[in-house]
Amino acid sequence: MNPLLGRLNAYPFERLRALTRDITPNPAYKPISLGLGEPRHPAPALVEQALIAALPGLSNYPATAGEPVLREACADWVQSRYGVTLDAKTQILPVQGSREALFSLAQTVIDATQPGATVLCPNPFYQIYEGAALLAGAQVAFANSDPQRNFACDWGQVDDATWARTQLVYACSPGNPTGAVMPLSEWKTLFELSDRYGFVIASDECYSEVYFGDEPPLGALAAAKALGRHDFKRLVVLTSLSKRSNVPGLRSGFVAGDADILKAFLLYRTYHGSAMSKTVQMASVAAWRDEAHVVANRAAYATKFAQVTPLLAQVLDVALPDAAFYLWAGVPGGDDVRYSLELLAQYNVAVLPGSLLAREAHGINPGAGRIRLALVAEIDECREAAERMVRFTQDYAARCAA
DSSP: OOGGGGGOOOOHHHHHHHHTTTOOOOTTSOOEEOSSOOOOSOOOHHHHHHHHHTGGGGGSOOOTTOOHHHHHHHHHHHHHHHOOOOOTTTSEEEESHHHHHHHHHHHHHOOTTSTTOEEEEEESOOTHHHHHHHHTTOEEEEEEEEGGGTTEEOGGGSOHHHHHHEEEEEEESSOTTTOOOOOHHHHHHHHHHHHHHOOEEEEEOTTTTOBOSSSOOOOHHHHHHHTTOTTOTTEEEEEEHHHHHTOGGGOOEEEEEOHHHHHHHHHHHHHHTOOOOHHHHHHHHHHHTOOHHHHHHHHHHHHHHHHHHHHHHTTSBOOOOSBSSEEEEEOGGGOHHHHHHHHHHHHOEEOEEGGGGOOOBTTBOTTTTEEEEEOOSOHHHHHHHHHHHHHHHHHHHHHHHO
């Protein structure tokens, strides 16, 4: 067996299942889960129709590089969304969702023969970053989020020796679980560090189309263009239709950026067996070429957050995020695991303890004392969960203070 498998940590949901194994939720309440970040709004009819129309494509082996029409649709979307012009042949590559691409990119760019090969992650983080690094033979370092700066990563706490060993940095904007969006100044810092130390930046932007302000979140490609970095050297952006278009089961996204990296990535993927079905590709074209369903989806989330956030703010340290569909809430007493387990037992509402999404780094676990709430269900269910949480937290806070 591959000895690197022994380095993997249990996924947060596996750890939560172990913690809740002996809990019997209160049967007086129907179960409501705010734990899993799986979109639950209906898939767009136009995507379903395109999928059905393209069923004959199942009779053909798909090309790993994807159909030209899909790459062009992705490039057109980047131009429309970010004002960035890409070469659809060399700077766009379809992938089977951002998760598999985040993993396989590390296998492509990491040189484990170099002493101390390191991957740097935000903390808290999406655990695929860590798993990808470990299975590529690298070690993992972390930049903690700073609650005093809207949970932005504190890149300044990473020392020069770590930067010198770093080969890949995962950035996530809008962030999971905090919803924080990286401003241009933060991208400038990261690009300058990449120039100095030579590492690749993988920008995970799968939540970019769920936001609450008038201005859409800044993306890495747009930031690079604004800073005069038109070749996107050492930069790869990953995005997906899962959250944007409510089609997580479609497993469709794309990567874009540095043409040299994408050439090597395509070579890896040719052997990896990760070509996207032509049927899925045609459905993806329909999704990328339509914005009406994205606007409607965003409005549905905005309505939901506008109702739920003020309720929870009565009892929790929580505010509307910049983007994404999570609330990152501080709990009374600071014990996120205890809070989550008692909430499940008493009110049958499942949430994800923040400490399970982070690692101890720089002397702290930056997820401790917070919970992640995924407002992915329909509005009535989310509101009912919030009302239960208010009642629970009022009693829980009193017991913590006693």
